[in-house]
Amino acid sequence: MLKGEYKVGVLGATGTVGQRFILHLHNHPFFKLVALGASSRSAGKAYRDVTKWKQVKQIPESVQRMQVEECTVEHFQQCDIVFSGLDHDVAGPIEDALRNAHVAVFSNAKNYRRDPLVPLVVPLINTSHYSVLPAQQKSLGLTKGYIVANANCSTTALVVPLAALEKAFGPLEQVQATTLQAISGSGYPGLPSLDILDNVVPYIGSEEDKMEWETYKILGGVSAQNDAFDYHAQSPLTVSATCNRVPVIDGHTVCAGVKFASKVKPSPQQVMEALSAYTCDAQHVGAPSAPQQVITVHQEQDRPQPRLDRDHQNGAGVNVGRVRGDALFDIKFVVLANNVQIGAATSSVMNAEVAALQGYV
Ligand SMILES: NC(=O)c1ccc[n+]([C@@H]2O[C@H](COP(=O)([O-])OP(=O)(O)OC[C@H]3O[C@@H](n4cnc5c(N)ncnc54)[C@H](OP(=O)(O)O)[C@@H]3O)[C@@H](O)[C@H]2O)c1
Structure with missing residues (x-):
């Protein structure tokens, strides 16, 4: 249960992600936006001027x-909370420094994602990883x-x-x-527009490594014995990623092929049903930003498309389409x-809403 209103701040408030934070937080039911931060170039000036x-x-006014x-x-x-x-x-x-000053920090940056005591949380999947937070605090001598x-x-x-498929059909292999x-x-x-208009750039620095590695930590569990992650160590999963930049403003599309470990393979229809049926803790605890539907499965042959589907449910869920069988993998989809x-x-x-609702803030 919530104790009341939480004071929140945004670091990098003038940037691409920061502007989205402002729109989410200026009228939030239990977060009150009280502080904005950016570089020394912007500091000391009114938000609208910089x-x-x-x-x-x-x-927002x-x-x-x-x-x-x-x-x-x-x-x-x-x-109480700072969004970075x-x-x-x-x-x-x-x-x-803010963590040491007893602030709960929710970060978009890559710096701490690989720290074994920092939960790497996709709120539609693994808020259960918050159980490692007491160990993080203990290791630093913090109580908050x-x-x-x-x-x-x-x-x-x-x-x-991937999380929805694992939950429904057991371990994934490839x-x-x-x-x-x-x-x-x-x-x-x-x-620069001259690099991306009329073009595809088949390289995004360190992105492929992040996709491959982060997937293991997110799909892994937390070992009850030592409060550490198992990084999906029990799973046979291998992930291979190729990343391209395309001339779309917002919305990342991923074409995926999946091989299941089990000898009994689900049909495309069973996969679509399992994806549609998937729910998450953020919904169960009533997080205000949680989507109604975590995965929206499109039946049309030419969806999802960034321009048409990226703002569905305020962009809070994901869209899947083109679920079909495959000669190399068991199933593929977009x-x-x-x-x-x-x-x-x-x-x-x-993430912060769930943390607050579960008593971690
Ligand atoms: N864009 C995405 O789709 C996306 C998705 C997931 C994660 N991320 C991650 O989110 C973070 C922000 O990305 P972004 O796309 O929003 O970047 P961005 O548009 O370049 O914004 C960067 C922000 O950081 C501030 N800043 C720069 N130098 C600073 C300094 N020395 N001290 C304090 N503040 C400083 C900037 O303030 P000034 O205006 O004062 O320069 C600005 O507010 C990155 O770590 C990125 O990898 C981005």
């Missing part, structure tokens, strides 16, 4: 004149404050249907994933996730 606002909705601060403990220790949309080159020490990371945006798209990733995934201003919503800001906010 942000290159790129959203269709206007900057209550946020327009809020002063942007430097991302220091001094300005954020009043917060900082780049990885600056996120590490700032997030760590921790870091929770959310996953890379293309990992998030892939791993949601997954091959090829992405078509939106430009907004690289922040603002992103790639998944679309909104990279700046469930791939970034919505994940962090939903």
Whole structure:
């Protein structure tokens, strides 16, 4: 049960992910936005004067004149929760300092994703990994404050249907994933238009490694004996990813092939039914940002499409289509996730909602 209203802040508030945080949080039922942070270039100025606002909705009235601060403990220790949309080159020490100042930090950056004591949480799958938070705090001598990371945006798209398939049909053996990733995934201003218009760029630095590695941690469990992750050690799963940047503004598409470990293979119809039936803890505990339907399965032959489907349920779920058999894999399908919503800001906010509802804040 909720104790009341939580004071929250946003780091990197002027950026691509930060702007989505603002839209999620300015009118939230139990988070009250009290602090905004960005670089020293923006600090000391009104939010509306320093942000290159790129959203269709206007900057909320209550946020327009809020002063942007430097991302220091001094300005954020009043917060119960801080959402971080900082780049990885600056996120590490700032997030760590806030954790040590007893703040619960929900980060989009990659810095702590591989830390064995930091849960890597996709809120549509594995909020159960919060059980490792007491061990994180104990290791640092903290009674309050921790870091929770959310996953890379293309990992998030892939791993949601994988979790649903594992739950329904048992361990997976092989997954091959090829992405078509939106430009907004690289922040603002992103790639120069002359590099991405009329083009596909078949390389996104360290993205393939993130997709392959993060999947193991997210689908793994937490060992009750030593409060550590098992990184899916009991699973035969091998993941192979290929990542491409395409001229789409928002919405990452992933074409996936999956081989099941079991000798008895589900049919495409059974797969579609299992994906549609999948539910998650964020829904069960009543997180306000949780989608009604975690996985929307499209029957049309030419869906999902980024322009048509990325904003379904405010981008809080994922969309799957083209579920079919395959000569190499048992099943293949296409998944679309909104990279700046469930791939970034919505994940962090939903993670924090579940943490608050389960008494971790
Ligand atoms: N875009 C996505 O789809 C996506 C998805 C998942 C995860 N992520 C991750 O989310 C994070 C943010 O990405 P983004 O796309 O929002 O980046 P972005 O648009 O480049 O925004 C970066 C933000 O960081 C601030 N900043 C830069 N240097 C700083 C410093 N030295 N101290 C404090 N603040 C500083 C910027 O403030 P100023 O305006 O003052 O420069 C801005 O608010 C990254 O770690 C990224 O990998 C992004």
